[in-house]
Amino acid sequence: MQQLKNLQEQVELAPYTTMKVGGPADYLVVVRTAAEVKAACDWAAAQNVPVFVLGEGSNIVVSGEGVHKLVMKVELAGFEAITEDDTAVTLRVGAGEHWDGVVERTVEQGWAGIEAMSMIPGTAGAAPVQNAGAYGQEIANTLVELEAYDMNEHRFVTLKRADCGFAYRHSRFKGDWAGRFVITRVTLRLSKQPPAEPTYASLRRWLDENAIAKPTVAQIREGVMAIRARILPDPSVVPNSGSFFKNPIVDGARLAELKKRFPDIPSYEYEDKFKLSAGWILDQCGFKGQEHFGFKFWTGHALVITNPGGSAGYDDLLKLVDLIVRTAQDKFGITLEPEPLFVG
Ligand code: EPU
DSSP, X not given: OOOOTTOEEEEEOGGGSSSOOOOEEEEEEEEOXXXXXXXXXXXXXXXXXXXXXESSOSSEEEOTTOEEEEEEEEOOOOEEEEEEOSSEEEEEEETTSBHHHHHHHHHHHTOBSSGGGTTOOSBTTTTTTTTOEETTEEGGGTEEEEEEEETTTTEEEEXXXXXXXXXXXXXXXXXXXXXXXXXXXXXXXXXXXXXXXXXXXXXXXXXXXXXXSSOOHHHHHHHHHHHHHHHSOOTTTSOEEEEOBOOOEEOHHHHHHHHHHOTTOOEEEETTEEEEOHHHHHHHTTOTTOEETTEEEOTTOTTEEEOGGGOOOXXXXXXXXXXXXXXXXXXXXOOOOBOSEEEO
């Protein structure tokens, strides 16, 4: 068998995820350079072993059966302004950089574009996969292009934003490109102009309460951090994977029907449709604060399923997902879809 430097076998994956469930990876390797990415991909191709790309494990649920793949933990570093003028800066960031560290550094420079995405757990390279977003911003708004190793073509490629098929919590990396690319660098275009005024309701409220009329990027970051600290558990303290379901999107006719039965249902215009609030739906189902199968719904936000003590398992989580989906279906006729990626 061809050798791969630092290859580990039968590695428990739960500690590599923030939800802390699931079985072992057949193989795991940590990569810190583009050459190591290529070597790992070549090894996997030669062994006929699929590759799963791991960042900080904050948006994945690992199967109890484990993962019969080479798990490639991406730790490529880098933070470099590649072009800059009076109004904007183009920034190239290594895929393994901790996302919030990137946000913090850009905010320190006064650059605008990702400040509302403060404190999102995970890596910079993972952000495009699910088009990470929060408080009115998503990475699709600032991403110019990204570099990736193409495991079909066996070479590094540059992919432009327009090619990535970004949508709400979605991209082609989760769709027809799943399993094909290892993202190694992302290029963002940030503005040196004052930031756009936030429109997201809870952030607006925080700014009003703090009498901030024209917020700076630093003030927006401060507001987002304050809101997140109030409603979301810190995954390094209480295991969880953030919002566990996507916000459902319905058309106007469906919303009108729902409004007849549930006049208080929150809805937000989204393109030519309406986004509902999965958190509100779970709250109305009575789940907030409840415990089932060893998991607990966070008291600050019903959409966050926590694994207190990290002791509940994958099968228990599947039972809970089934209970939630059935309950929401019975009460609202809405099929909730999990937001984290299930890996097996
Ligand atoms: N709500 C309730 N009860 C709850 C929680 C929420 O009634 O227990 C209702 C309230 O009406 C509230 C509304 O839901 O105003 C929206 O809640 P929130 O502002 O927290 O936003 P969200 O739609 O639940 C989404 C993202 C979050 C992101 C926030 C802010 C999804 C699935 N989640 O949450 O992302 O931080 O907006 O932009 O789109 C994540 O993806 O892991 C995540 C945390």
